[in-house]
Amino acid sequence: MATSDNENFFERVYVVVRQIPYGRVTSYGAIAKYLGAARSARMVGWAMNAAHNLDDVPAHRVVNRLGVLTGKHHFDGTNLMQQLLESEGVEVVDNQIVKFKELLWDPMKEL
DNA sequence: ATTCTGACGTGGG
């Protein structure tokens, strides 16, 4: 894309996050890597912060590489993120996703 | 323009 590829880094993240299947989760690093910014995993998380206003972006399905709901603190409630995940059939114990490895949806692998 | 921070990740002690 000659020049249209200059989409905001955020939007790129959104596109990937929006494709996360129901009941699945992914990590910031995985998304960053898919975007070619593996060294900027933080930016993914930062992008989510902006996505906070978008309903199209299920940020609750994005966790850190350990499967921990690190960003739950940013959600409206304290356990909103966990509730959303559990409502999708994702077990969460101690802010950590159970079987995270099995539920992990890697964009590079799936796409 | 400069400085700090941040929902990460990796590595080292």
Place this chain on the structure above:
DNA sequence: CCCCACGCCAGAA
């Protein structure tokens, strides 16, 4: 196992 420091890049003060 826990704690600390560095890298990375973008946005806000």
